[in-house]
Amino acid sequence: MIKNYIKIAFKVFMRRKFFTAISLFAISFTLVVLMATVSILDQLFAPMAPETRQERTLGVYNAVMRGKDFIQAGDVGYGFLSKYVKTLPDAELVSIYSRVTTATSFKDGFEIKSDMKLTDGEFWKILDFKFLEGGPITDADETNANFVAVINQATKQKFFGDASALGKSIEANGQRFRIVGVVSNVPVYRDVPYADIWVPISTTLDVGYRERLMSGFRAMILARDRADFDRIRSEFNARLKKVALPSSNYDTFLSVAESEFDRSARDLLGATYSTDPNRGDITIPSDSAEVIGLLILAAFLFMLLPTINLVNINVSRIIERASEIGVRKSFGASSRTLIGQFLVENILLTLIGGIVGFILSVIILNALTSSGLIPYADFHVNVRIFLYGLAVTLIFGTISGVYPAWRMSRMQPVNALKGIVR
Amino acid sequence: MLTLDRIEKIYRTDKVETVALHNINLQIGNGEFISIMGPSGSGKSTLLNIIGLLDVPTNGKMRLEDSGISSYGDRQLARLRNEKFGFVFQTFHLISDLSVVDNVEIPLLYRKMGGSERRKLALQALDRVGLTSRVHHYPSQLSGGQQQRVAIARAIVGKPKFLLADEPTGNLDSQMGEEIMEILMGLNTEEKTTIVMVTHDARLAEKTHRTVRLFDGRQVN
Numbered sequence: 001m002i003k004n005y006i007k008i009a010f011k012v013f014m015r016r017k018f019f020t021a022i023s024l025f026a027i028s029f030t031l032v033v034l035m036a037t038v039s040i041l042d043q044l045f046a047p048m049a050p051e052t053r054q055e056r057t058l059g060v061y062n063a064v065m066r067g068k069d070f071i072q073a074g075d076v077g078y079g080f081l082s083k084y085v086k087t088l089p090d091a092e093l094v095s096i097y098s099r100v101t102t103a104t105s106f107k108d109g110f111e112i113k114s115d116m117k118l119t120d121g122e123f124w125k126i127l128d129f130k131f132l133e134g135g136p137i138t139d140a141d142e143t144n145a146n147f148v149a150v151i152n153q154a155t156k157q158k159f160f161g162d163a164s165a166l167g168k169s170i171e172a173n174g175q176r177f178r179i180v181g182v183v184s185n186v187p188v189y190r191d192v193p194y195a196d197i198w199v200p201i202s203t204t205l206d207v208g209y210r211e212r213l214m215s216g217f218r219a220m221i222l223a224r225d226r227a228d229f230d231r232i233r234s235e236f237n238a239r240l241k242k243v244a245l246p247s248s249n250y251d252t253f254l255s256v257a258e259s260e261f262d263r264s265a266r267d268l269l270g271a272t273y274s275t276d277p278n279r280g281d282i283t284i285p286s287d288s289a290e291v292i293g294l295l296i297l298a299a300f301l302f303m304l305l306p307t308i309n310l311v312n313i314n315v316s317r318i319i320e321r322a323s324e325i326g327v328r329k330s331f332g333a334s335s336r337t338l339i340g341q342f343l344v345e346n347i348l349l350t351l352i353g354g355i356v357g358f359i360l361s362v363i364i365l366n367a368l369t370s371s372g373l374i375p376y377a378d379f380h381v382n383v384r385i386f387l388y389g390l391a392v393t394l395i396f397g398t399i400s401g402v403y404p405a406w407r408m409s410r411m412q413p414v415n416a417l418k419g420i421v422r
Numbered sequence: 423m424l425t426l427d428r429i430e431k432i433y434r435t436d437k438v439e440t441v442a443l444h445n446i447n448l449q450i451g452n453g454e455f456i457s458i459m460g461p462s463g464s465g466k467s468t469l470l471n472i473i474g475l476l477d478v479p480t481n482g483k484m485r486l487e488d489s490g491i492s493s494y495g496d497r498q499l500a501r502l503r504n505e506k507f508g509f510v511f512q513t514f515h516l517i518s519d520l521s522v523v524d525n526v527e528i529p530l531l532y533r534k535m536g537g538s539e540r541r542k543l544a545l546q547a548l549d550r551v552g553l554t555s556r557v558h559h560y561p562s563q564l565s566g567g568q569q570q571r572v573a574i575a576r577a578i579v580g581k582p583k584f585l586l587a588d589e590p591t592g593n594l595d596s597q598m599g600e601e602i603m604e605i606l607m608g609l610n611t612e613e614k615t616t617i618v619m620v621t622h623d624a625r626l627a628e629k630t631h632r633t634v635r636l637f638d639g640r641q642v643n
Binding site: 001003004007011015327328329330331332333334335413414417 | 478500516533537580
């Protein structure tokens with residue numbers, strides 16, 4: 001029977017080429033946008049190398065320090081992180097690292113600008129970089145302020161071509177570093193691990209960084225288990241109240257231990273730390289649930305329009321095919337059987353649209369990746385995104401077919417034969 | 423045996439109520455060939471549709487063999503239509519996207535039957551109406567008479583007890599009409615198929631066992 005359904009479905013698709021083309025365009029366009037978006041979100045937030053332990057990791061990114069007449073907001077500082085975060089008792093590892101800064105180098109008289117990040121030894125234990133040559137910066141390198149560097153593959157190519165970079169030196173901001181490792185490129189949107197050059201924190205030219213509560217640094221807290229997050233956060237919040245503030249101008253220090261997604265959600269919603277001096281609460285709530293809700297709502301609304309369009313097309317197809325429905329009912333098709341037939345047709349149409357959408361998504365994402373617009377971007381459709389797309393396609397096909405099929409099932413055979421559709 | 427007991431069919435709109443059939447009592451015995459005659463709008467097709475379970479009466483009861491079928495639900499009615507009835511329509515109602523043999527197979531699709539068995543029975547039915555040379559043609563490639571033969575093949579492929587024909591020769595010239603009538607009479611005498619046929623043509627009605635006459639939705643003698 002399915003073979004018969006498929007046969008007639010293709011005949012109907014071919015007979016109504018214009019409607020079929022509109023339906024396929026609506027389905028494939030919707031899926032292209034959704035799959036490209038999901039692929040980009042997947043690249044931004046899904047756990048993948050080097051952030052393979054993301055599920056067990058919390059980050060400390062920003063802080064607000066305020067008093068009655070003063071307020072300072074921005075990155076947290078090394079002083080706060082080393083004294084109050086590095087020593088959190090329930091963490092397995094805590095790494096302190098800087099945000100990227102621009103490092104200037106010269107090669108053959110040409111200036112080369114790179115993104116440089118300061119890290120400690122733990123950074124390389126929490127993150128899972130793929131080393132092409134050598135190894136990471138160690139705790140000893142940080143303790144002894146060794147002028148060593150890990151560089152990414154693109155930087156190695158710029159400075160040394162295809163030759164090995166190990167043991168060679170690279171100059172950045174007037175300092176000379178010996179290269180101890182070369183890693184695969186990390187896309188710029190993976191904010192935590194990303195850089196072109198990584199060097200020990202202790203080699204920084206900034207002399208006062210060790211004391212500052214705020215500016216330039218972040219921390220990664222690796223928990224033994226996600227179940228420890230609550231205890232870690234609780235201890236973290238307790239320690240915030242004990243922070244020794246630099247002057248009497250300030251009376252409160254606010255920060256939060258959060259996942260990367262939570263931070264992005266907070267940024268997206270514009271809900272940064274409270275700057276209201278009357279606010280006594282220093283616990284900053286996570287907004288990720290709200291963002292997930294908004295993303296789902298946006299996806300739903302985005303899908304709604306083509307779904308309504310497809311429902312309309314399907315209803316008009318039913319009216320056109322009333323006689324066929326009447327014949328099938330006359331010769332023994334039950335309403336349930338006809339609903340099945342119509343859903344098979346619709347799912348087939350959406351699957352074809354899905355395949356077209358999938359192919360277009362691959363082409364567009366490959367073009368985006370190879371365009372170089374986003375440094376080291378690697379957008380692609382993986383199995384997970386393909387399965388999301390397939391599920392969305394099937395849901396789309398089913399939903400847009402159910403209402404027309406239900407209307408069809410209510411038709412009396414005699415009315416259907418006469419083409420009377422109510 | 424199919425029994426209709428005080429069947430009424432009333433069409434209602436917001437303002438108008440039209441009685442299409444009024445107090446119809448009819449017994450159709452196994453193996454009978456009955457014609458239904460009457461002027462346009464007398465309720466002939468409505469009666470045939472009710473007999474064939476394509477439409478539901480407003481009042482009255484129907485019995486098939488010894489079973490009351492008035493209370494049957496959608497699935498039970500669909501099964502009865504599939505197993506007991508075959509339909510031939512004035513305008514053929516063939517599915518234009520399907521080939522002749524695929525059209526004939528339609529009633530068998532709704533039985534649990536394998537593809538090869540369906541194909542065998544469909545070819546037998548087409549052979550019965552003399553159309554084996556056109557099995558892979560499409561309806562648009564056939565003449566009116568040939569299309570009606572396909573419709574008859576489709577109606578008899580499932581070997582139904584009742585064949586209901588609504589003006590089967592109405593869209594055909596007299597010679598093709600005669601041919602179709604010959605096929606129907608052959609099915610009645612050879613296969614013992616019970617046939618109920620709506621017709622305007624008194625000459626065709628004379629060839630049936632008896633004629634039910636309708637006027638303004640009422641049965642007249």
